[in-house]
Amino acid sequence: MDALTINEASTTTGWSARMLRYVEQAGLIAPARSASGYRLYGPEQLQRLRTLKELLTHFEVSLSDVAFAARLGNDPELAEAVRGWLTTEAARPAHVELEDWLRFEQDKHERLLAAVS
Amino acid sequence: MDALTINEASTTTGWSARMLRYVEQAGLIAPARSASGYRLYGPEQLQRLRTLKELLTHFEVSLSDVAFAARLGNDPELAEAVRGWLTTEAARPAHVELEDWLRFEQDKHERLLAAVS
DNA sequence: GCAACATTACCACACCTGTGTCAAAGTTGG
DNA sequence: CCAACTTTGACACAGGTGTGGTAATGTTGC
Numbered sequence: 001m002d003a004l005t006i007n008e009a010s011t012t013t014g015w016s017a018r019m020l021r022y023v024e025q026a027g028l029i030a031p032a033r034s035a036s037g038y039r040l041y042g043p044e045q046l047q048r049l050r051t052l053k054e055l056l057t058h059f060e061v062s063l064s065d066v067a068f069a070a071r072l073g074n075d076p077e078l079a080e081a082v083r084g085w086l087t088t089e090a091a092r093p094a095h096v097e098l099e100d101w102l103r104f105e106q107d108k109h110e111r112l113l114a115a116v117s
Numbered sequence: 118m119d120a121l122t123i124n125e126a127s128t129t130t131g132w133s134a135r136m137l138r139y140v141e142q143a144g145l146i147a148p149a150r151s152a153s154g155y156r157l158y159g160p161e162q163l164q165r166l167r168t169l170k171e172l173l174t175h176f177e178v179s180l181s182d183v184a185f186a187a188r189l190g191n192d193p194e195l196a197e198a199v200r201g202w203l204t205t206e207a208a209r210p211a212h213v214e215l216e217d218w219l220r221f222e223q224d225k226h227e228r229l230l231a232a233v234s
Numbered sequence: 235g236c237a238a239c240a241t242t243a244c245c246a247c248a249c250c251t252g253t254g255t256c257a258a259a260g261t262t263g264g
Numbered sequence: 265c266c267a268a269c270t271t272t273g274a275c276a277c278a279g280g281t282g283t284g285g286t287a288a289t290g291t292t293g294c
Contacts, residue, residue, distance in 0.1 A: 005240070018283065021242095026281095036291055038240055048205060055202055059195050061185070062250095064281070068182045069189070069199045078176050082186045085172055088165060122270075135253060138272095143251095153261055155270055179280095181251070240291065250281075261270065 003032065003040035013049040020049070026067050028052065120149065120157035130166040137166070143184050145169065 009031075010017045020039070023029050029049060031039040041049075055061065072079045126148075127134045137156070140146050146166060148156040158166075172178065189196045 007239075016283075017240095018285085022282070034240095034291090036240085037242095038291075044205075048202070051202055051205075055198055059192075059198065061195070061199075062281075064181075065185045066199065066202070068178070068185060070203055072186070073203055075176075078178070081172055081176060082178075082183065085165070085168055085183070086187055086190055088161070088168075124269075133253075134270095135255085139252070151261090151270095153270085154272095155261075179251075236294095238292085241289080242287105244285105244287080246285080247283085248281100251279085253278095254276085256275085257273090259271080262266105262268085264266100 003042050004046065006039050006041070009039075009041040009046060009049070013046055014053060015049055023049070023052070023063065026063050027070065028063065028066060120159050121163065123156045123158070126156075126158040126163060126166070130163055131170060132166055140166070140169070140180065143180050144187065145180065145184060 004012065006017045006020055009015075009020060013020075015023065020029075020041075024031065024039075029045055029052070031041045031045055034040055052066070055066065056063070072082065121129065123134045123137055126132075126137060130137075132140065137146075137158075141148065141156075146162055146169070148158045148162055151157055169183070172183065173180070189199065
């Protein structure tokens with residue numbers, strides 16, 4: 001059994017036990033549980049915890065940022081909506097009339113939102 | 118010139134003038150400036166403000182979420198680092214983490230609704 | 235059986251986000 | 265010229281994020 005309990009995982013990853021639970025609550029790292037409910041961190045999760053820490057410090061992003069990126073990966077509708085919003089100007093072909101483009105974009109958004117609800 | 122000042126933009130987009138300045142500060146919509154420094158919102162920006170509002174309310178994302186998505190688009194190194202971190206997760210049994218994330222999101226939603234009522 | 239660990243559920247605190255409001259000072263249009 | 269607008273800056277406040285604690289209770293290893 002190469003799985004560590006929470007305090008062992010804490011010492012080898014640098015996260016406090018408190019933060020390991022918080023990271024789990026944010027949906028980023030969910031360790032297995034023993035029969036009695038103890039968290040059991042496998043080697044791969046330990047590695048991911050170390051990489052996560054590096055990601056946060058090196059790029060100055062927050063846990064919620066990473067959680068949102070995960071949400072983008074799980075929710076294609078959301079990903080498409082965000083991508084569309086971010087690229088509206090860049091994607092507009094120069095020869096298309098602005099008015100037409102705006103109407104098109106608005107229709108696209110309405111179709112998208114209608115599809116979700 | 119078909120550009121609106123901040124209060125005109127406010128009435129046609131539904132954002133308060135205060136929030137229009139805040140959205141600009143978040144790096145999402147930067148209107149042009151007149152010679153004396155007045156913000157001038159063009160039609161594309163007004164449309165983007167409207168769709169942004171829909172994005173936020175319909176998908177329950179925050180301005181900082183969208184700002185982070187924009188940052189992902191502007192910083193390929195960051196995008197690759199995040200994508201890489203997330204896909205190691207996808208290579209492993211992801212259903213547990215997904216469940217957890219959903220519960221987390223639902224709790225957040227409930228807290229939000231509780232705060233409203 | 236007991237010390238050392240784990241669990242959840244709280245309290246606490248500093249900082250960030252979203253949002254309103256208000257003041258001082260500059261700009262615009264009739 | 266003056267009313268109505270704009271600018272930045274600041275105070276304020278609720279709720280979320282990140283992080284530490286403590287307490288009550290269950291689990292494990294020797």
